[in-house]
Each structure stands twice: as C-alpha cells, then as structure tokens.
Amino acid sequence: MFQYKHCKRCVRFISQFKIPVTECVPYEPQRRVFDPKLCALRDKGLVLGVYFNENVKEEGAILTASAQKYDKQCDGKLWKQLKLTPIPKLGEYRIFYDLDSTYGFVAVAGLGTECLRFDTNEQLDESKEAIRVAAGLGAHALQKFQPSVIHVESFGNAEAAAEGATLSTWKFQKYRHTSSTQIVPKAKLQLFDDCDFDGWKIGALKAESQNLARYLQEMPPNILNPIAFAKIAVDLLCELDINVEIKTQGWAASHEMGGFIAIGKSSMQPPLYVEISYFGADECTRPIVLIGKGVTFNSGSLDPKPKKDLKYMKGDMAGAACVLAITRAAAILKLPVNIRGILPLCELMPGGRSPKFGDVVSSANGKTIHIRLPSREGRLLIADSLVYARNYWPQFILDIGTMSKELIYTLGGAACACYTNSEELFNYAEAASSQTGDRIWRMPLWKFYEDRIKNCECADIANTGQDEFGDSPNCAAFLKQFVCDSRWLHFDTYNVAYTKGLDFPYLHKGMTGRPTRTVIEMIHQLLANSKL
Template sequence: MTMLLLRRCLSGKNYCRRFSTTQSHFSDRKGLVLGVFEKEGEEGHHLTETAAGFDQSTSGKLSELLKISGPSLKKGKSRLFYGLHEDFPCVAVVGLGKADTGVCGAENWDTSKENIRAAVSAGCRLLQDLEVKHVEVDGCGDAQSAAEGAALGLFAYDQLKTKKKTKVTTKLHGSADSTGWAKGVVYAEGQNLARLLMEGPANHITPTTFANIIEEKISSSAQQVAIHKRSVAWIEEQQMGAFLSVARGSEEPPLFLELHYNGSPDNTQAPLLLVGKGITFDSGGISLKPSQSMDAMRADMGGAATVCASVITAAALKLPVNLIGLAPLCENMPSGKATKPGDVVKAKNGKTIQVDNTDAEGRLILADALCYGHTLNPKAIVNVATLTGAMDVALGSAATGVFTNSDWLWEQLHKASVVTGDRVWRMPLFQHYTRQVTDSQLADLNNIGKYSRSGGACTAAAFLREFVTSPHWAHLDIAGVMSNKDEVPYLGKGMSGRPTRTLVEFAAGLAHGN
C-alpha cells in the first residue's frame, strides 16, 4: 500500500491528468487542504495541529509520504495525495514556510498571515482544477487568514463566459476557530465584491447599474445600510460643477451614491467618511488616452468599488461604528458636449478650476464629493481613487500610496495594513506641490499643476487638499494596486479589489477604540 501511494504521489500532475476521465468521482466527494511548516535549520516538515490530527487518523501515512516524496515542502509549494482517507479522495498539502514568523518590519506585514493566505489559496485552486466542489481547509493556526486565502483564491470573474470555473464551497476542517473563519470569509467576500465590480465591462457596469448592484447586495443580505441614489437634478442643486464637467461628455447620466451604516450604539458618534472615485469608464475625454490597455479603464471606479464594499462588509460584521460611503459615478468620454482643455469650471466650494487635461478627471469629481462630505460632520475622511499613473510608477503594486494631514490617521491605516497584508505607504504633502496647482493662469487652481509630469501623484493629492478642511483626512491613491498579475499569489490575474480589507480592518480598529 505504501509503495502504491508513493507512486501516486511522485507522479504529480501526470497522475492528476490520468484521473481526468474520472473527475466526476472527485466532484461528488470532498477535498482537503492541510498545511505544513518548514523545520528550523533542517530538512523535513512540521505538521500543523490539524494536519497532525489527520496524520494520526491515517496511521501516519501522511508523514510517511511527505518524508519519501521529495525535499521539504517550501513556502507556497504544494503536493497532491490520493487515497489517504475515505472521506477525502484528494488531499492538497501546502507549505506555510517557517512557523511563528509574525510581523516583519522590513516588509510591513505579518509574514505568517501572508504565508497562510498564499498557501491555502494554492491548495484550493489545485482541488478546483480537479473539479472538487467541496473543500475543507486547515485553519493553519490562523483561521481568518486561511478563510481569506481560500475565498480570495477561488474567485473568478466568469459571469459572461459559457464555460465557467467549478464553484467550490469551503469550510473549516475541524472547529479550532470557527469565529475567525467566519470573519475571514466576510472580509474576503467584501474584496471579491469590489473585484466583481471592477472586472465588469463598462457596458455592463454603468453608473446606474453600479448603484443597482450595490442596492441589490444590500437588500439581499438584509443589511442595515441606507442607500441614496442622487440624480442629476440633485447634483446640479448641490452646485457640483467640477463633477458635472466630467460627466457631460457621456450619454450615461451621472449618479451620486451615498451609503449610511449606523452601527455605533452611541447615536451622537461622528461618522467615518469614505469617498471613492467612481469613473466607470475613463477614455481620457478630449485628452484621449492611447488605445493600448484602455480596456483596463473599466476599473477606474476601483475607489468607489472598494468604498462601497467596505461599508457593506462593516455592516455584515456588525462593527460598532458609524460609516458613510460616497461615490460620485460617471463616465469620462469625448463628445461635442465634453469639457475642453483650457475650460474653467467651478467646484461646490466656489473655487474655480482650469482644466488643462481632461484625463485628470478623478480629482474633479472627488473635489465636489469632498466638499459635500464635510457637511456630514465626519470624524475623519478617507478618499480612495485610482488617481494617477505616477503612483504606479512610484510604488508599483507593492502598496497603496497614502497622503494625509493626520499622523493619527496614518498610524491607524498603517496598523490595519500590517494585519491584512494589503500594505500602505506614506507619501509627502509638501507645500512645494500645493504651489504647483495654485499657480494657474485663468482660475484658482489648475487640475494638472505647473509641471505636469513631475510628482504627478503628489500634485494630485495637493489639489484634493484644497477641498479639505478636516484635520483628519487621507487620500489613498490605488492606481498601482488596481490590478494583479502574479504579485499577490492569492489574488490571481485580474482586478484586485485592493485595499478593501485594509479599509475594513481600519474601520474595525476605530470601532474597538483605537
């Protein structure tokens, strides 16, 4: 029996292919994902508590096969075993790296949590490829991170495809931390909602359909979130001239989405305000973008997607905090009605703006949203936007750039990002950049600044600051983290939904007294 199992183990993917004709056998049964740690300073494995229990139930067969199947299972690597247990025809064993590595100051994240997310997602995908429909997952000592890895790793946008990926249900193997697992599922579902919105083609996710999807999500889950879909008439009444100047080039009507979640038992508690850029497609307007990769601009509403998903997730978690989410939604298109380079428009607070580049439109719609947000008397304001290509140049996909006037707010965002692994990095808000946007020939402000190609992310943040009076404000530029190739192993290729989990963790920190 041992030699038979060994031959099956060593044959790896080839063995999986031989079983392709009988994958229905697997799809009706359950798969299992187990974790193993590397031993310090030597070859071999150290089983997690759950894996050790499974090994005992198989009379040590798992340990025996791991010893003779090759070198130590390194971080992020995996192996498939068959026939070890009658309840689990397929068992994916995944490498978790070294145990108890914890927070790494150099990387600015909790390495253990990240290793668990990456390993569990890899194991779940292996079983999904075998068309296993029900997978149980080892909590690996951190059930929340394991649940996040499983749910994020199994996400696929195939709504518009005839052939779809196998839908896999996951659950915690055993009951070590069912509460942590449930929490991780909610966090991941929030990010997956943002990914769903960002990935959708622009002809399917218009401002109106975006708002309808959010409304349907709130209604179907019976969450205590009030939603207001503000029309063009309301936007005009609010004198949001900057927002309207972007929207006028499109046939799709703009919409201002407002979400309210009152989770605090103290009705007098000032809310946390989240504001998200909602350009459902960005052609650049008259300052037309190059055609190459313009299709990715369907995700230029990533700020709105992450903000709305964060409010919905906070409500699902029943966080004792008051949250307001704002999302100005529109398209940026060229037409006879579109704003022309050199035009001057007026924002809600009365400031005039010379629009020298219509492709710098996100800051225009956020300017009016920030002005309106101040009327809601928030405790703090965080706006999120795929704002500048310069942010991608500066940080790439490693972290979200944060510009803030508040050390306290920065500390809370940074602390949250260490937990989630979805990192943030502080950027400068020098007066050096403010002078570049306030030196305008025709108006109070210029939307691209004096030196358009120098410090573009910083001048964009300086522009937004001109519409902020709150002492606690942060601007998150998420252009660099909008999509994922292979940088974050548990997200796969496509729109990332980042930094939804960091925003939720940040709100949770405020809710629990930070």
C-alpha cells in the same frame, strides 16, 4: 505483448536479459469500476500545511498539528508520500490522492519556516501572510478537481486562512455559458480541525467583500454604467437596512458641483450621485465618510488614454466598488459606527460636451479649477465630494480612487499610496495594512506640491502641475484644498487596482478589489481602541 496459449513455460526477451515467466496470462485491458461509493470519495478536498526550514541540516520539515493528526488517521501515508517528494517551500504545494476513505484529494502547502513573525522592515505580519499564501495555493490547486467541499485547516490563524482560500478560489465568470468547459464550479470552503469559527467567518467576509469589489471592477462597461451601478447598490445594501439615495445631475447643479457636472456631461449615460448611509451607532454619533471615485469607464476624453491602458479603464470605478463593499461588510459585522458613503458615478467619454484643455470650472466651495489635463478627471469628482462631506461633521474622511499611473513605476503592486493630514489615522491604517497583507505607503503632502497646482494664471488652482512628473502628490495637494479642517486620508490605488497574478499567490490575474480588507480592519481597530 505476445500471448502464449499452450506453453507451460516461456521466455520473454527484454533488452539482453532472459526473464523466465511460469504463467502467461492473456492480456485484457483494465476495466474501470464505477462504484458510487468510490466516486463519492473524490467529492472532498483537504488543505494541510508543512513547515520547512532549509537551513536545518537534519530533518527540517514539520507537519502542522492538524496535518500530524490527519497523518495518524491515515496510518502515516501522508508523511511517507510527502518524504518521497521535495518538501514544499513557501509558495509551493503537493497533491496526494486517496490517502483515506474521506478525502479524495489532499493538498499539502508549504508555510516556510516555523518562526515567522511581524517584520518591522517589511511592515508585514509574515506569519499571517504565509498562511494566506498556503491556504490560497492549496484551495486553488484542489479547485481544478471540482470538489463540492474543500476543508482548510487554520494553520494557527483561521481568519488569515479563510482570507487566502476565499480570495484564491474566486473567478469572474458571470458571462460564460453554463456549458463552457472553462467554467470552474465554486467549491464550498469549510474550516478543518479547529473551533475558531468566528475568526473563519470574519476572514471569509473580508475576502468576500474584496471579491465583491473585484466583481464590480470586472463588469463590462457597457453593462455596468452609472445607472446599473446604482441599481446594484440598491439591491445589495437595502436588504441590510442601509439607506441608498440616488441623486441626479440637477441635484449636483443645485449644490454647485461644477467638477462633477463637467465630467458627467461628457457621456450619453447620465451621471448619478449615490449616497449610502449605515447607522450602526447612536444617531448622534458623528459618522465617518468614505468617498469612492466612480468612473465606470475612463476614455481620457480629449486627452485619450493609450490603447494598451483602455482595457483596464472599466475598473476606474474601483474606489466606489471598495466603498460599497466596505459599507456592506460593516453592516453584516454590525460594527457600532455610522458610515456615510459617497459615490460620484459617471463616464468620461470624448465628444462635443467633453471637458477641454484649458476649461475653467467652479467647485462646490467656490474655488475655480483650471483643467490642464481632461484625463485627470477623478480628482474633480472627489473635490466636490470632499466639500459636500463636511455637511456631516465627520470624525474623518477617507477617499479612495485610481488617480495616477506613475505609482506603477514607483510602488508597483506592493502597496497603495497614502496621503493624510492626521498622524493618528495613518498609524491605524498602517497597522491594519500590516495585518491584512494589503499594505499602504505614506507619500509626501508637502507645500512644494501645493505651489505647483496653485501656479495657475487663469484660476485659483489647476487639476495638475505644469509638467508630467509628480502627478500623484500633485493630486493629493489638489484634494487638500477642499478638506478644510477635517481629518483626512487619501488612498491612490491606481497601481494596485489590477494584477497580472505575480504580486500575491492568492490573487490571480485581473482586478484586485484592493484595499477593501485594509479599510475594514482599520475601522475595526479604531473601534477596538475607542477612537470612533
């Protein structure tokens, strides 16, 4: 820019037009004002919502009640600026700055149409899911500004809003140096303009429980071995008056758990059998038993996993992580139920003591098992645990584990596979999953698959069928042989244990911790209907 010090009138040539300027002010660079009060304004963020129906020809956008209230407080600035941009649809957001003297950043997230409700075809409460998406996207977008507090409106359901915001702002960064530029400080999440604090706390606890499972799944396998997992269980649960018993390989041998021993002895890390007990009801009340597959690293043994899959095998203890998180949540919520959690922990590594193709082992109920594929190890651990669980005369048994890769090609990341011998339990599990957005899908438990695993010449049953297809129902049919007459649910979570960040906007790339929230909700609904 040219500067004229002595002229009274000058002309600047811009393009082809002459623009007279009566006062020429010498150029000075803009100075930044460091005012502590102004800086403090940028320490808070706010997440609000907007409904948008693109099928309405007239004004299709409506601010939520909390957003309208805030808009009045800032003299209509929010609505004026929002109309200058395309109205965010479901899965989109806009960020505005310094609209008032309290919040430096305001994220307005789209909720879609205002009339979303339960969709029977989708088996999903779409209204709650839209709230999770909006709260999650808004909170995550504001997190990059590193505010100390993010206030989130309830969007009509404080529990769902807390779930979405808490899940989306979590990130595994335990092993990053504190000075790393990639460290994202954890902002405190608070409810805005609503008095449903109980709903908010419950939603936050469910999401934090899922985040705990994600944390354990993300832990490096050289650090989270069976001993370290057992120690974490003691540290987290004993302070909540949950009993934790850690049993060694010798104890398993005395209970004739041949499958667990065959897998556990493959590694230099000693296998451990961890049992956790929460007593929230009368001691005479029959418990529910939760069993979680706890293979802290799964190499496939002598049937090695493909190289591209090995990086995910640190999360093969997802079932055990979920059971630990569910039991902890039940204790914090003080649910009136007794829970026995069984966590068979071990590593599966190649070596001279690894299970081989064609080995025959004896299970805890005396049945002999032909190991057709050593890489199908999880079902051997669960089988022995199902037999052991019968000692507690449970109301029902639920086992969770990453069992079959083929579910990635059938269900994708939409839902985990559910197998059960109880119609009532499935109905409650399905209803719970439709409320949490973490759905389940019932798979067949037919005699067809039992015949495939019983088609074995050298033992009573085999750990999989003779061909490579139908492995997930084959696994369920195998486990059914050890259930006896108990009511039983089996969740195969291989396909939902990891996400690339494309399945749910509030779950970013990495381990997912699913289906922790669904099981907590299922137990709550069973209690609410006096079924436990």
